[in-house]
Amino acid sequence: MRNLVFTVTATAVALLGGIASAQTDITVAIQLEPPNLDPTGGAAQAIDSVLYSNVFEGLTRFEGDGAVVPGLAKSWDISSDGTVYTFNLNSGVMFHDGTSMDAEDVKFSLDRARSEDSTNAQKGLFSGITDVSVVNSRTVKVTLDQPNGSFLFNMAWGDAVIVAPESIENIASNPIGTGAFTFSDWVQGDRLELVRNDSYWGTAAVLESATFRFISDPTAAFAAVMAEDVDVFVGFPAPENLPQFEADARFQVLVGNTEGETILSTNNKMPPFDNLLVRKAVAHAIDRQAIIDGAMFGYGTPIGTHFAPHNPDYVDLLGNSSYDPAKAKALLVEAGFPDGFSTTLKLPPPSYARRGGEIIASQLRQVGINAEISNLEWSQWIEEVFKAKDFGLSIVSHTEPMDIGIYANPEYYFQYDNPVFQALMIELNATADPVGRSALLAKAQKIISEDYVNGYLFELAVATVAKAGVRGLWVNQPTAAVDLTVVSWAD
Amino acid sequence: MTEPVRFFEVIRYTLGRLSSLIISLVIASLVIFSVIEVIPGDPASFMLGINAREDTLAALRSEMGLDQPLAVRYFDWVIGLLQGDFGNSWTYKTPVSELISDRIWVSLPLAIYALILSTLIAFPAGILAASRRGGASDVTIMGATQMGVAIPNFWFAMIMVLIFAIHLRWFSAGGFPGWNSPLQGLKSLTLPAISLALPQAAILARIMRSSLLDMLSEDFIRTARAKGLTRSQALWRHAVRNALIPVITIIGLQFSFLLAGGIIIEQIFFLPGLGRLIFQAISARDLIVVESVVMLLVFTVIMVNFAVDLAYAAVDPRLRSKV
Numbered sequence: 106m107r108n109l110v111f112t113v114t115a116t117a118v119a120l121l122g123g124i125a126s127a128q129t130d131i132t133v134a135i136q137l138e139p140p141n142l143d144p145t146g147g148a149a150q151a152i153d154s155v156l157y158s159n160v161f162e163g164l165t166r167f168e169g170d171g172a173v174v175p176g177l178a179k180s181w182d183i184s185s186d187g188t189v190y191t192f193n194l195n196s197g198v199m200f201h202d203g204t205s206m207d208a209e210d211v212k213f214s215l216d217r218a219r220s221e222d223s224t225n226a227q228k229g230l231f232s233g234i235t236d237v238s239v240v241n242s243r244t245v246k247v248t249l250d251q252p253n254g255s256f257l258f259n260m261a262w263g264d265a266v267i268v269a270p271e272s273i274e275n276i277a278s279n280p281i282g283t284g285a286f287t288f289s290d291w292v293q294g295d296r297l298e299l300v301r302n303d304s305y306w307g308t309a310a311v312l313e314s315a316t317f318r319f320i321s322d323p324t325a326a327f328a329a330v331m332a333e334d335v336d337v338f339v340g341f342p343a344p345e346n347l348p349q350f351e352a353d354a355r356f357q358v359l360v361g362n363t364e365g366e367t368i369l370s371t372n373n374k375m376p377p378f379d380n381l382l383v384r385k386a387v388a389h390a391i392d393r394q395a396i397i398d399g400a401m402f403g404y405g406t407p408i409g410t411h412f413a414p415h416n417p418d419y420v421d422l423l424g425n426s427s428y429d430p431a432k433a434k435a436l437l438v439e440a441g442f443p444d445g446f447s448t449t450l451k452l453p454p455p456s457y458a459r460r461g462g463e464i465i466a467s468q469l470r471q472v473g474i475n476a477e478i479s480n481l482e483w484s485q486w487i488e489e490v491f492k493a494k495d496f497g498l499s500i501v502s503h504t505e506p507m508d509i510g511i512y513a514n515p516e517y518y519f520q521y522d523n524p525v526f527q528a529l530m531i532e533l534n535a536t537a538d539p540v541g542r543s544a545l546l547a548k549a550q551k552i553i554s555e556d557y558v559n560g561y562l563f564e565l566a567v568a569t570v571a572k573a574g575v576r577g578l579w580v581n582q583p584t585a586a587v588d589l590t591v592v593s594w595a596d
Numbered sequence: 597m598t599e600p601v602r603f604f605e606v607i608r609y610t611l612g613r614l615s616s617l618i619i620s621l622v623i624a625s626l627v628i629f630s631v632i633e634v635i636p637g638d639p640a641s642f643m644l645g646i647n648a649r650e651d652t653l654a655a656l657r658s659e660m661g662l663d664q665p666l667a668v669r670y671f672d673w674v675i676g677l678l679q680g681d682f683g684n685s686w687t688y689k690t691p692v693s694e695l696i697s698d699r700i701w702v703s704l705p706l707a708i709y710a711l712i713l714s715t716l717i718a719f720p721a722g723i724l725a726a727s728r729r730g731g732a733s734d735v736t737i738m739g740a741t742q743m744g745v746a747i748p749n750f751w752f753a754m755i756m757v758l759i760f761a762i763h764l765r766w767f768s769a770g771g772f773p774g775w776n777s778p779l780q781g782l783k784s785l786t787l788p789a790i791s792l793a794l795p796q797a798a799i800l801a802r803i804m805r806s807s808l809l810d811m812l813s814e815d816f817i818r819t820a821r822a823k824g825l826t827r828s829q830a831l832w833r834h835a836v837r838n839a840l841i842p843v844i845t846i847i848g849l850q851f852s853f854l855l856a857g858g859i860i861i862e863q864i865f866f867l868p869g870l871g872r873l874i875f876q877a878i879s880a881r882d883l884i885v886v887e888s889v890v891m892l893l894v895f896t897v898i899m900v901n902f903a904v905d906l907a908y909a910a911v912d913p914r915l916r917s918k919v
Contacts, residue, residue, distance in 0.1 A: 140643070140687035140880060147687075148645025224656045226644040277689040293688065293698060294868025294876075295772055318771060320866045324754055328769035329866070332761040454879075484637025484881045491646055505647065518646075 127594040129313040131575070133587055134326065134335040136342055138294065138319035141277035144263045145218060148226035150504070150585035153263035154339070155297055155317050157586040160201075161266035161282035164192055164211065165257050171364075171415070171506070171583035173261045177206065177283065187252030187537045194243045198306040200269050201287040208245040212237045214267045215247065227264040254537045255507065263584060285310040285590045295319070299589075311577075311593035330356070330570050337571040337578065339587050342456075344402040350570050359569040360404055361580035362415050365502035367405070367457055369465060369560030372496055374520040378448075382440035384557035387498075388426035390433040390472040391465060397563050400460035405563035410554040411509055414564050415581070418546040422554040426561065433472040445473025448497030452478060453486040457565065458500040465500070465560075491518045502565045506583060509546070512553050521558045606909075613905050617898055624894045625677075629670050632883050632890075639686050639881040660686050673887065682888040687880045692888045695873060702772055703862075703869040706785050706792070707854035711847065713793035714800055721797070722804025727831055729809065737801065744798025753791035753864045760787060770865035788865045792858060796850050800843065807842045811835035841908060848904035852897040 139151040144161055158166060166176035178192040198206040217223060219231035233256070236248040249256065259265060272281035280288045285307065286299040297317040301310050318335055320326045323343035329335050330350070341347070350356040369391065377383045393407040406414045409422035437445060452462040459480065466476045476498060481489060490496045503511070513530035515522035526549065533545045554561070567582045577592040640656040641648065657663050664672075676683055682692035725737040761769040767787050775781045811817060812827075812835055820830040859871030866872075870889060877885035 138876070140882075141689045143689075147643050148648065149643070221651070222655045224644065224652055224659065226648050226652070228649050228652050229647060292774065292868065293690075293695065294702075294872060295774075295866075318866070320770070322863045322866070325757075325770055325864050325866050328754075328757045328761055329771075332757075332765065332769040334761075334768045334771060482637065482879060484639070484642045484879070487641045487646065488636050488638060492641070 127596050128574075129311075129594075130315065131312055131337065131589070131592065131594075132316045132318060132335045133589070134318045134320050134329060134338040135587065136319070136321045136326070136340050139297075142280040142288065142291070143277040144266055144280075145214070145268060146224045146226075146277065151319075153585040154587050155299075156280060156282070156284075156288075157263045157266075157584065158284060158588040158590055159286040159299060159315075160280050160284045160288055161263070161268070162284050163260055163262070163266045165261040167261050167583045167586070169579040169581060169583070169588065171581065173258050176261070177211075177267055181257070183537070187254075187535075188249045190247045190249070190256060191240070192245050192247065194245065195306055196243060198283050199304060200272065200283055201281045201302060202269075202272055204269055204271050206267060206269070206283050207242040208239040209242070210267055210269050211245045212239050213270050214265075217268075217273070218265065225264055227262060230259040230262055230265055252535045252537055254534060254542055258507065261584070263586070286315065289314075308590075310590050312589060315589050317587075333572070337569065337575055337587075339567075339569045339578075340582075341568045341570045344404050344568060347402070347404075347568055347570070355573060357571050357573050357575070359571070359578060359580045361567050361569070361582065362406065362413065363502075363504060363565045363567045363582040364413055364506040364508075364584070365504040365565030366408060366411050366413065366508075367461070367500065367502040367562045367565050368411065369562055370490075370496075370499040370501050370519050371557075371559045372494060372498070372518075372520060373522070373558060374494070375497055377440065377442060377446055378497065380440050381557060382436050383442065384560075385426075386433040386436035386440065386472065387469070387474070388433075388557045388560055389429045389436065390469055390474065391426070391560055391562070392428040392468055393423075393562055394428075395468070396461050396464050399464045400457055401563070401566065404566035404568065406566070407563050408561045410550040410561055411503070411512065411559070412546070412550050413506075416507075418543050420547045420550045422550060425554045426557070430468075430472050437473060442473075445475065447475040447477065450476040450478050450498045450500075451486065451490050451496045452480050452500055453483055453490075454480075455502070457502060461500050461562070465498075494518055494520060498560075500562070504565070504585075509549055509553070512549075512558060519559055521553070521556070523552070523556065526552050609909060610906070613902055617902050620898050621895065624898075625674055625891060626670075628887055628890050628894070629673065632887050633666060635881075635883075637881045639883060642881045643687060673884070677888070677891065682892075683884045685877075685882055685885045687877075687882045688885075692885050695885065696870070696889060696892060699868060699870045699873050701775060702785075702867050703855055703858060703871065705781075706789055706858060706867070706869060707851060709782075709785055709789035710792035710796065710854050711851055713789055714797035714850065715847065717793065717797035718800035718804055721801040723808065723831070723836065725801070725805040726808035726812065727828055734805075738805075741798040741801050744794050745802070747795065749791045749795050750860045750864055752794050753788065753861055756787050756791060757864070770867065772867050784865075785867075788858070788861050788867060791864075792854055792861055796854070800846055800850070803846050804839065804843055807839040808835055811839045814838075844904060844907055848900050848907075852893075852900050855896060856893045 135151060135154050137151040139155055140147060140149050142152060142156060144152045144156055162176045164176055164178040165173050168174055177194055177198060179195045180193045182191045194208060200206055215231060215234060215237045218225045219234055233249045233251065233253050234247060235250050238246050240246050266282065268276060269281060285302055285305045287302045289298040289300045291297045299315045301313050320329055326338060326342050327346050330338050347358050351358045371378050371384055373379060397403060397405040407423055408414060409425055412419050450462055450466055452458045462478055466478055469476045490499050510530050511517050512521050513527045529545060529549050533542060536542050536545060569578055571578060574595040575592065576595055579588055640653045644652060644656060673683065685692050685695055688695060721737050725734040728734045757769050760767045767783065772784050773780045817830050817835055820834050858869060859875055862869040862872040874886060874889050
């Protein structure tokens with residue numbers, strides 16, 4: 106009898122203890138499933154969302170506020186002419202298969218990314234590298250053809266993570282990295298599981314395991330969070346439901362910014378958009394706040410140039426394209442289109458484009474521009490708009506961080522060809538001094554704002570809905586990532 | 597009729613069905629391949645995104661075999677299919693046959709589950725309505741089926757999620773835990789199966805009822821009644837079996853629909869089934885997956901129809917002579 110009492114008491118204590126101690130697993134939902142698990146061989150953001158920082162690490166890495174901090178490289182020296190980077194690697198770093206991470210692996214990863222048959226989606230990040238040499242097992246020297254002020258930033262991208270020759274062959278289905286979590290299982294179409302890496306070189310993760318689920322339908326996303334099937338939903342697809350979660354004590358809602366400049370892409374070579382006055386008229390015909398309210402349920406920050414507003418170098422140029430339909434009409438008359446004109450507005454699938462497109466088309470109609478909407482799938486959009494440049498207007502969010510350099514490429518789909526701007530970008534790349542870079546970036550933002558290259562709409566917001574007890578989630582998305590290394594449950 | 601003649605007839609009937617089956621498959625493979633290949637969109641550009649360089653794209657295209665001529669790719673595909681090799685998915689980089697075999701264990705049980713539910717609802721409802729023609733239960737059942745036919749299955753699905761997952765918390769809102777625990781697996785397919793089954797049951801019940809009513813006015817039923825059977829005895833002994841022919845046709849069609857047509861339901865319940873696989877593959881231009889899965893579905897539909905044809909012949913021997 107005493108034994109029984111003891112057992113019951115012990116069980117009760119154990120149970121209570123189990124309830125009192127914090128949860129050690131987490132279920133995270135994101136919209137899209139990664140097509141494969143190789144961050145160095147495809148553009149799909151979902152790959153980074155799952156693996157960045159959790160499984161794979163680079164020489165440097167992004168923090169939640171966008172800062173670039175040391176990663177596998179604990180420090181570096183830059184030669185006085187800015188072309189040679191000597192990275193000092195952390196010691197005791199092991200890949201998940203038990204092999205050690207050393208300078209040879211860094212050389213292998215960078216050489217592989219820039220090789221001729223590389224299928225790296227961001228090969229441009231590595232284009233300035235002329236040589237990678239191993240000094241010793243802890244030191245690697247990277248030589249560039251010219252100074253590049255954003256080289257450390259480039260090395261923080263998910264496409265620049267360090268991989269090993271021993272495990273590269275099956276990386277797409279069995280990713281082996283150096284991160285705080287190891288890949289455990291992937292039930293394609295349903296879920297992907299990570300477990301804590303107990304021999305991690307840095308500070309170990311708090312969570313013992315994590316499950317990613319993939320839910321793209323907005324209604325299903327709402328149901329999954331409400332039914333508490335998932336603990337966290339990063340990139341919640343239905344902004345209209347956010348107020349309901351905010352009002353519910355079981356949940357917390359985090360709204361942060363992304364690197365996504367959402368623009369009314371304009372074909373600068375296609376008449377009448379080759380006329381600056383016409384582009385200016387379009388800019389003044391657009392009511393940004395109405396688009397943010399109508400298409401994004403109020404989530405988003407208006408922009409007046411192609412630059413992220415949370416970046417310290419951002420210049421507020423909203424005044425250049427204030428909402429003023431009368432002025433737009435006058436500009437159209439001045440440009441020789443008193444009766445307006447017709448053009449195409451080709452929209453990719455995301456709701457910012459589809460919903461935003463309807464609103465923009467009606468705003469343009471007010472000033473006499475008839476924009477004929479056609480809805481495209483992503484692959485059609487890439488063919489028609491991006492490659493064939495067969496469009497008048499389109500709406501796209503450019504989600505790559507610090508991508509103002511695309512305006513220096515006259516072949517880029519909006520076909521902006523300005524030698525002054527191109528020279529400015531060359532100067533920027535060669536400038537490593539932060540003050541000098543700031544000034545150049547400000548100048549660049551001004552040029553494209555005053556040239557009205559595209560209609561600058563808003564910076565895309567990202568919403569995360571989580572259970573109230575989850576701590577340490579990224580609010581912003583400086584790069585596509587769900588960094589779980591510091592996530593924990595409140596006691 | 598002697599036995600050898602009967603045997604010969606069965607063979608002739610089966611061979612006839614079989615040759616039309618093969619012709620259908622060849623035509624289907626040509627149509628599927630050419631339709632899917634002409635859809636605009638380059639799989640390599642989709643995978644590598646807008647920052648990809650031309651040389652990177654070319655490298656990936658040759659890795660995927662996209663630089664080969666169309667005819668070569670068609671024959672490679674068909675020959676592969678005949679050998680049971682469905683090729684490798686371009687985006688997932690795993691064999692398509694693995695993708696299919698993972699997914700089929702969701703879609704097939706779901707389709708069968710839904711079909712069983714729909715039959716279990718439809719048969720009693722149809723028979724009851726027919727036997728009480730014009731009565732209160734007939735009117736109620738017909739009213740309910742009218743609604744069942746009119747309301748789309750995804751709406752049922754959302755309402756059920758709202759009630760059973762969000763408010764009552766009896767089921768999870770979606771997902772599939774796998775068959776390691778058969779009970780959990782079955783549970784996770786229950787709401788999807790019910791939402792798929794209800795509209796199908798409504799259709800089936802109406803067919804069952806009208807087919808039975810047709811039978812009940814036939815001479816042989818009158819004869820049976822004249823022999824002294826009650827109305828319900830005649831219905832159960834003679835009419836139900838004869839009314840099954842149109843019902844089997846509909847069940848065959850419904851099964852094909854349930855297997856391929858669960859896309860929206862799979863999307864709502866985020867189930868890793870074939871429908872969602874096709875959906876993802878189409879938007880990613882993973883053409884090899886689309887082609888192979890669609891071909892497999894066509895094959896299944898044709899096989900189900902073949903089985904239905906044979907089932908007719910079993911139910912009604914007269915049909916065997918009409919090849």
